[in-house]
Amino acid sequence: MITVEELSKRYGAYQSVDRVSFQARPGSVTGFLGPNGAGKSTTMRMMTGLTPPSAGRSTILGVPYADLPNPGRHVGVLLDASAQHAGRTGREILRLGALLMGLRRQRVDESLELVGLSGDEGDRRIGDYSLGMRQRLGIAHALLGDPQVLILDEPANGLDPAGIHWMRGLLKGFADRGGTVLLSSHLLHEIEIIADHLVVIGRGVIVADGTKADLLSAAGTLVRGLDPAALATCLDAAALSYRSTQDGAYVVQASREQVAAATAQYGVVVTELRGADGAGLEDMFLQLTADDAREKVTA
Structure with a gap:
């Protein structure tokens, strides 16, 4: 220990x-x-x-x-x-x-x-x-x-x-x-x-x-659609927080069920829907060290 x-x-x-x-x-x-x-x-x-x-x-x-x-x-x-x-x-x-x-x-x-x-x-x-x-x-x-x-x-x-x-x-x-x-x-x-x-x-x-x-499950849900712009509009309308990936998908800070319900409600065709842990540890690591670490004490 x-x-x-x-x-x-x-x-x-x-x-x-x-x-x-x-x-x-x-x-x-x-x-x-x-x-x-x-x-x-x-x-x-x-x-x-x-x-x-x-x-x-x-x-x-x-x-x-x-x-x-x-x-x-x-x-x-x-x-x-x-x-x-x-x-x-x-x-x-x-x-x-x-x-x-x-x-x-x-x-x-x-x-x-x-x-x-x-x-x-x-x-x-x-x-x-x-x-x-x-x-x-x-x-x-x-x-x-x-x-x-x-x-x-x-x-x-x-x-x-x-x-x-x-x-x-x-x-x-x-x-x-x-x-x-x-x-x-x-x-x-x-x-x-x-x-x-x-x-x-x-x-x-x-x-x-x-x-x-x-930690990886806390990364959210990865979703990809036939029309990325329409998918983004859908996520905005559902008030779901998200960010885009380099290959055109979105990582949403919500469960798969929530994302699926939103896309179904707005008629957006989804081609991929899974836990964002599949995006790997690197995505989580970069997000945490960039967004959550506080500034150094300089005084």
Whole structure:
């Protein structure tokens, strides 16, 4: 379990994170979404003791991260896959981690095998690794201590499609065994596939927090007609709030039944009528971060 309560960070006049609160529960993958500069990485750094908060607190497994005994045995963290000594080999990186955590030496080989870096790849220097290989090594290090919680910042960055598919299965399996996963990403399609719960941050504040199904169903109803202009007139007459999509449809803030009744009343021919969740997470994400995030505190 991860609990974040009123967590804030201010740098001088700049409010980077403002009273952020959410939970990531065992047995699920929580997607932590937000555009660049929204405060995702700062929040995760405060959660793991790397950045002191200006206010608020966070706990992992019931205590602050700094109070965990041998934290790598409880929490696996990957915040920057490039923050590794370029002159060391992947195997050396994991051996040092295993030594610090008091793990058996065989755990290094098991972790390399788990992420597909066994054999010669594990003995190559980090400076010769691709970004995707560094991500795999970072995930291996996060899993090294067999933790109960994973906190991963953009772990799919640099992975090819096969690597993303592998990571998806790895994290789902971890959660299915009762683990807690907090996954930050801007790859919205991947989050839509893997996450059970979504936390959306914009301009340093939480703008949405709920299950994926609940948040996407709240997006409304997508409707398309033979005559888009007539359909818009119908929606206006029915006093239904809507916005147009790039491909000529409308997303209406009403149920399918309400939209169907309105189009039937005004004799508008509809060619598509469905929940707007089919428009995907990206549409919801852009709307939330553009419309609901409040301005930064500058005073």
